[in-house]
Amino acid sequence: MRRVVVTGIGATTPLAGDAHGSWDSLLRGESGISTLEQDWVAKYEIPVTFAGQAKVLASSVLTPQEAKRLDPSSQFALIAAREAWADAGEPELEPDRLAVDFATGIGGVWTLLDAFDALKERGPRRVLPMTVPMLMPNGPAAAIGMALGARGGVRTAVSACASGNEAIANAFHRIQRGEADVVVAGGAEAAIHPLPISAFAAMHALSKRNDSPEQASRPYDSGRDGFVMGEGAGALVLESLDGAKARGAKIYCEIVGGSVTSDSYHITAPDPEGAGAARAMLDALAQAGAGIEDVEHVNAHATSTPVGDIAEYTAIKRVFGKHTDNLVIAATKASTGHLLGGAGAIEAVFTILALKNQTVAPTINLDDQDPDIPLNVPRVKTQLVRPDAIAISNSFGFGGHNAVLAFRSV
């Protein structure tokens, strides 16, 4: 099996319009969550009036024609993928050997619902001819594949909030097996729209701290009351170690594991025993040929929901036992909110930068840590000590999806 490395990163997040800017903001302990000023909030009496909106408008980065033909989810995806591609030095290779694995949790929800509004108000002829390619969940992956000329297979993982990690795991395995040499992988989401917000609010999944949005996303805190929706995208360029060395590419780190399991327990609730999540972590480490003591850092899924955070703790404890106390944990959704299908991708970027810089970013809003979750979650930025450290990044999704990535410093 071939070894696979990360040679490019890109992101557009509620913290900044690029990967390094997002990381720097995270290190400063900033929040990307703010009050929604859109007129639909009052018009529909949306019960949750804040979210993690992309810091940089996609329309300010893309050409007007690109923006017109792409759903916002694809716009974010293309921006992050182009940044990652440029960061990787725009590798030259046969188009047949270049592939894309890019995820979304929900797909083109803005396009779909705008089109339905046009249909109801103005009739079928006013439904845009681009509606179908814009709303399809493979739209972000297809847009990237077209932009970069990828002919080695463009694929989309759809597993709710585990989608981004699943896509990256798929990309990793493709290069391992020799099916592609370079894969652009990641995830995007653009669901800050009245319908998804109302729907998540209806299931009491969202924080209701309308009066203090920056404090609303508070994983592991006793006062956590739900997740905060975010939008944006993260992207990686993965390639074979041999290929990266041959072209003299800069290497961030090695990706050494990517595992997907399922709970088969409940459509939305996590298994309280954390069995499926634990299996995903153990399997990712087995793929890495690593033991639990080799893991120094975990970017946790940690969405700030009362039951989700504790279920993940149970799973971590189940895997790491006494070594749990040695893990340096980051819950970066405290700053970014939850990007759903984009979450795993931006958290992969943060995990990679944590290894590269041997620094774990602070977790904000952790004022009163839940005594039932005694994890080591630094409030200040913290150095990693092992030069060969392994870091894992967890993502779990409605449907009982568990997807875990493992990275190792090189």
Place this chain on the structure above:
Amino acid sequence: MAHTQQEVLAGLAELVNDETGIATDAVQMEKSFTDDLDIDSISMMTIVVNAEDKFSVKIPDEEVKNLITVADAVNFITENQD
């Protein structure tokens, strides 16, 4: 109020520019939408629907395939506007 041929050309050029980014002064009467301006069928349908709104005209789907050049579209709109 009916638009003159010159007004229709200028308005159509704006719609083409808005949809595709093609410069308005490249949209000239003798140009073919597909061969010269490289406008695909999806963009063409969007331009047609927007032109219907802009010029208060109905352009039936079966007519669109006859609109080969910019002049074809300008003439159809000029002759069929309300």
